[in-house]
Amino acid sequence: MFGRKKAATEARDAAAQASAEATPPAEGPHDRSVVPDVREYFSDLGYGHIDLGSLVIGVPQGRDLNVALDPKGQPEFHVVTQVSRVIPRAFAAPKTPGQWRTMVTDMREQLEKQGADVSVVDGPWGRELVAELPGAVFRAIGMDGHRWTAEIRVMATPDNADAAAEEGREVFRHLIINRGDGPMPAKEQLALTIPDEIQAALTQARQQVAAQQQAQAYQQQMAAGGAQQPAQGSASAGAAAQQAQAQAAAAQAQQVQQAQQAQGGSTPAQPAQQPAAPRRDASAMDRLREDDDL
Known part of the structure; x- marks a missing residue:
């Protein structure tokens, strides 16, 4: 009798665990392993999306997806509004957490050398770096996942900095990262598969x-x-x-x-404009992108 009760309890626990694993938590970023159907995930949110292999970016309603070339000639995907420009990225990381903390320290040192007023504040995922630049505010939000680190960089004018931060967090919480199983150096940016x-x-x-x-x-x-x-x-x-x-x-x-x-567009988001040359805002953010460690 007790054996049957134990078996039934174990079965219920296993079913509950399977259900939890099949449903991504409300707060991401998510590992690809916990999102059974990427298209359905973003469709339920009412988002468009673009699948870049190692990184899937959701595009909320009312926002555009732009493609630009960074200073090294590599593509970047930006989620933009009149308020903010959000640039998602993903990196390989060790099994033990702590890489995001190191990245924040490195960015802070580099920005301070450039004369920016830099602070580190607490956000929903932990540390956020905020740098005040001439005519702009730069914010970096990130977290460590399973052998990966996800990051977004948000640029806005000072008047729009708070609204831009919220727009950035909305994009960040629905990123999907597919690191893969192969060995990679820590802090190496995950390669994108471009359509x-x-x-x-x-x-x-x-x-x-x-x-x-x-x-x-x-x-x-x-x-x-x-x-x-x-x-x-x-x-x-x-x-x-x-x-x-x-x-x-x-x-x-x-x-x-x-x-x-x-x-009429399909569910996957389409770029809102032609890819552009490196942008004219040769700002501290552009100089940061030239550092391979960031």
Whole structure:
């Protein structure tokens, strides 16, 4: 009799555990292993999303997903509104927690060297770094998961800093991280799997940047009086042609995208605009991204 009761209790406990494992907790970020159906998860939230393999980013209603090239020419995905720009990232981490604390310390030291007014405050997930820059507020929110560390970086104007923080937290709590099982150095950023259509647009953006740089270099040579050689003239013509081709391809891609949006988007979020060159706000955040440890 007691054996049957014990068996029934164990069965109920096992069923409850299975149910808990099948339902992601309300507060993320989540490990991919606890999200059975990514599309259903974001559909239930009313979000769009983009699946980048190691990182799935949810896009709440009323927000755009932009793609940009960082200073190293690598793609970044930004969730943006008129209030904030939120950049999610994920890194490999040791089995033991503590990497986020180290990352916060490193960022603080670097920002203080650049003259920023930096503080560390308590947030829903623990430490948040806040740096006041000329005309902007930078906030970093992160946490350690199972052999990974998730992070978002939020940029906003000082007047919008508090609202931007809340928008960033909303994105952060629904990130999904798929670290994989292979060995990776700690703090190494998880590689993203870029959808083909976005990869093609990024290639066009890189070509456009390269053509613009070639054209600018030639113009500088002309201004310095060193552009009289035929070979340089030929290079100028090639640069101009390449730039024109890149711009035409980018315009065509944008027209296709606008047509798709006019027909109504699917659940996965689509980029709101063409990938851009490194942004003109060469701020402390951009300089931070040049540090491989961050």
